[in-house]
Amino acid sequence: MKQDKNIPYKVYLTEEELPKAWYNVRADMKNKPAPLLNPGTGKPLKAEELSPIFCDELIKQELDDDTAYIEIPQEIRDCYKMFRPSPLVRAYFLEEALGTPAKIYYKFEGNNTSGSHKLNSAMAQAYYAKKQGLKGVTTETGAGQWGTALSMACSFFGLDCKVYMVKVSYEQKPFRREVMRTYGASVTPSPSTETEIGKKILAEFPGTTGSLGCAISEAVEAATKQEGYRYVLGSVLNQVLLHQSIIGLEAKAAFDKLGVKPDIIIGCAGGGSNLGGLISPFMGEKLRGEADYRIIAVEPASCPSLTRGKFAYDFCDTGKVCPLAKMYTLGSGFIPAPNHAGGLRYHGMSSILSQLYHDGYMEATSVCQTDVFKAAEQFARVEGILPAPESSHAIKAAIDEALKCKETGEEKTILFGLTGTGYFDMVAYEKFHNGEMTDYIPTDEELAASLAGLPAVAE
Numbered sequence: 001m002k003q004d005k006n007i008p009y010k011v012y013l014t015e016e017e018l019p020k021a022w023y024n025v026r027a028d029m030k031n032k033p034a035p036l037l038n039p040g041t042g043k044p045l046k047a048e049e050l051s052p053i054f055c056d057e058l059i060k061q062e063l064d065d066d067t068a069y070i071e072i073p074q075e076i077r078d079c080y081k082m083f084r085p086s087p088l089v090r091a092y093f094l095e096e097a098l099g100t101p102a103k104i105y106y107k108f109e110g111n112n113t114s115g116s117h118k119l120n121s122a123m124a125q126a127y128y129a130k131k132q133g134l135k136g137v138t139t140e141t142g143a144g145q146w147g148t149a150l151s152m153a154c155s156f157f158g159l160d161c162k163v164y165m166v167k168v169s170y171e172q173k174p175f176r177r178e179v180m181r182t183y184g185a186s187v188t189p190s191p192s193t194e195t196e197i198g199k200k201i202l203a204e205f206p207g208t209t210g211s212l213g214c215a216i217s218e219a220v221e222a223a224t225k226q227e228g229y230r231y232v233l234g235s236v237l238n239q240v241l242l243h244q245s246i247i248g249l250e251a252k253a254a255f256d257k258l259g260v261k262p263d264i265i266i267g268c269a270g271g272g273s274n275l276g277g278l279i280s281p282f283m284g285e286k287l288r289g290e291a292d293y294r295i296i297a298v299e300p301a302s303c304p305s306l307t308r309g310k311f312a313y314d315f316c317d318t319g320k321v322c323p324l325a326k327m328y329t330l331g332s333g334f335i336p337a338p339n340h341a342g343g344l345r346y347h348g349m350s351s352i353l354s355q356l357y358h359d360g361y362m363e364a365t366s367v368c369q370t371d372v373f374k375a376a377e378q379f380a381r382v383e384g385i386l387p388a389p390e391s392s393h394a395i396k397a398a399i400d401e402a403l404k405c406k407e408t409g410e411e412k413t414i415l416f417g418l419t420g421t422g423y424f425d426m427v428a429y430e431k432f433h434n435g436e437m438t439d440y441i442p443t444d445e446e447l448a449a450s451l452a453g454l455p456a457v458a459e
Helices: 056-063 074-080 092-098 119-131 145-157 167-172 174-182 196-204 212-224 238-258 273-288 351-358 369-383 389-408 426-433 444-451
Strands: 021-023 069-071 088-090 103-108 136-141 160-166 186-190 229-231 264-268 294-300 310-315 324-329 363-367 413-418
Touching: 021 238, 021 273, 056 119, 056 238, 074 119, 088 238, 092 103, 092 369, 092 389, 103 238, 103 389, 119 136, 119 145, 119 238, 136 145, 136 212, 145 160, 145 174, 160 167, 160 174, 160 212, 167 174, 167 186, 174 186, 186 212, 196 212, 212 229, 238 273, 238 351, 238 413, 264 273, 264 389, 273 294, 273 351, 273 413, 294 389, 324 351, 363 389, 369 389, 369 426, 389 413
Parallel strands: 103 413, 136 160, 136 229, 160 186, 264 294, 264 413, 294 363
Antiparallel strands: 021 069, 088 103, 310 324
């Protein structure tokens, strides 16, 4: 390894340097994300209409478009100390393997039992639920990282936790399910026969492997039918991107310590939590005209909401009981192929990221599953970390950009988000190594059929 003597392999912030406030990128957006709409009236939702679903303090954060910095309560900061700061790592070994002049960094969020960045928001949401005096919370999970993180947070704060896990992931990742149960959560494969919406989806789509949209519908129904419960979400919502800004704030502070600025920032994109969290402070500088960055969202070709979706109001869930959000969407009825990046199978994209993409502040690309696992394997062999399939989308794009630098001789500095580890994803790695993994890309006709079901909304 040819290490730059001025740049250490890993950079950690000290406890005193850890962020004390989350950054709300909406405050610096000229075009704010469009408001959530009541599906019954078509009118912007008011706080009191959201109170049966979400915790009160989280509703305030969800609707706040103007406050740039929101203080992190001391109790949450104390929880963060269990697994933060996370390291900013210089990928010297990957650079050497690629023979690139590019300088590659990654922000690693896998240093906790949940194995991902999801704990950043789970701790916050569980704290606010406990502070409100609730009995418990319900949620959905795709690959299982969010469900695992929330079960840990609920255990810490003494809350009941009910998780609806997308059926294909429930079957592919039994050990992640068992981690959730170890922390006291109950886990149900979705769609299920436990809820009216689950029964309806099963009747309409017999044998379906499920989707995040299905699981969201069930979790919301379960929360609203139980006294003392609220629904919490691990991605997409404004409040979640706010909590995840801790990733980008730490990354930027670490770069500032090094006296380095990234040229390209890359994150995988499903619902938007990790990408939004990673890019937020950098995007803020871009919005204010203080700096410029090339920001790339990477999504699976099997669920390409940004690259092939439509920017429109749509239901956030398959059962059509949740609010309408304006976002890049494939249609709430879209059920993607059962790819192994379970956390990137949501039909829509965060309203914040959708608006930023629509306004040209970031770009997007889609990649095929087998190419993603080739990149994951290459990274694992030289950097010593087995990456999650979701994170490996960002790895694939980072490698591609580094190889472009090799062709041109440009010394670009690349930052990507390594959202978590892949130790619960060995079924996927096994299929890849056995040559059983396939690439499925939805046809234009399939997407058109799904998009035809978008609600009619007067804007």
